[in-house]
Amino acid sequence: MDSTALRVQKTDGWTHIGSRPEAKKPLDVVVRAFEGPVLVATGADEKAPDCEPVRVPDGEGRRLVGRHFFVRPAPPIGPRLISHRGLGS
DSSP, rough: OOEEEEEEOOOOOOOEEEOOTTTOOOOEEEOOOOSEEEEEESSSSSSOSSSOOEEOTTTTTTEESSSSEEEEEEEOOOOOEEESEEEEE
16 A cells, blocks of 8 residues: 655644545545654544554654544644545545
């Protein structure tokens, strides 16, 4: 499965990075952080996450299972480069 790179510019809230509402079961997605740590979370819809965020340290990845996926920079705040695998492009 291919990875998709994304530069997260928004630093004051959550960025919805994708979903597949037509999927019959929750997606298994891996998010990797570059250029600094990020927080990732899932939600039932594209409005906002509804679970506790998971911290992804710079250079590492974390697996999440859900329907809609969100990311935001962790302190120190600034734009981040991430990649995700499992959402498609």
